[in-house]
Amino acid sequence: MSKIATVEQGSILTDLSGRGFTMGTMFWVAESLSDLRSEYETANRNFGNAMEPGSPFCAGYMEDSHGYEVDGIRFPATPVGVADVEASLGSRSTDLVVRHIDPDPAPIRPGEPGFVLATGRAA
Numbered sequence: 001m002s003k004i005a006t007v008e009q010g011s012i013l014t015d016l017s018g019r020g021f022t023m024g025t026m027f028w029v030a031e032s033l034s035d036l037r038s039e040y041e042t043a044n045r046n047f048g049n050a051m052e053p054g055s056p057f058c059a060g061y062m063e064d065s066h067g068y069e070v071d072g073i074r075f076p077a078t079p080v081g082v083a084d085v086e087a088s089l090g091s092r093s094t095d096l097v098v099r100h101i102d103p104d105p106a107p108i109r110p111g112e113p114g115f116v117l118a119t120g121r122a123a
Contacts, residue, residue: 012026012029012030012033012042012043012046012047013033013039013042013043013046014046015046015049016046016047016049016050017046017049017050018049019049019050019051020051020052021050021051021052021055022051022052022055023051023055023056023057024047024048024050024051024055024056024057024058024059024122025057025058025059026043026047026057026058026059026060027059027060028060028061028062029043029047030043030044030047030059030061030078030088031061031062031065031077031078031079031080032062032065032067032075032076032077032078033076034076034077034078035066035067035076035077035078036078037078039078040078040080040088041088044059044088044089044092045088045092047059048089048092048093048122048123049092051122052122053121053122053123054094054121054122055121055122056119056120056121057093057118057119057120057121057122058117058118058119059085059089059117059118059119060115060116060117060118061080061085061115061116061117061118062077062108062112062115062116063080063081063082063100063112063113063114063115063116064079064080064081064111064112064113065077065078065079065080065109065112066079066111068109080116081100081116082098082099082100082116085098085116085118086098086118089118089120091123092122092123093120093121093122093123094120094121094122094123095119095120095121096118096119096120097118097119097120098116098117098118099116099117100113100114100115100116101114101115101116101117102114103115
């Protein structure tokens with residue numbers, strides 16, 4: 001990878017304005033890093049701000065996730081649905097399409113009805 005890309009450690013919670021990316025993907029990050037709605041919103045805002053206007057993007061979210069536990073360690077989440085993602089990305093994008101995706105054959109975890117997939121272009 002280092003032959004074709006520069007990898008930098010960073011945080012989606014820091015301002016990424018002006019990074020100049022021409023496309024973006026974000027999967028299970030914004031809603032799964034915290035149970036604070038404000039951090040979910042910050043992550044979505046910074047994701048959009050990292051891209052040049054018109055850049056295509058795709059973002060995936062676990063629908064209605066309340067987090068999970070592994071070996072006694074709690075990993076929080078902010079429960080979101082289609083309307084939440086539309087509200088968060090709507091003013092930051094054009095050509096926004098947000099849809100619910102059913103898991104097949106069953107939910108990954110009980111109580112999580114599926115996924116939310118958003119595609120569009122950075123505003």
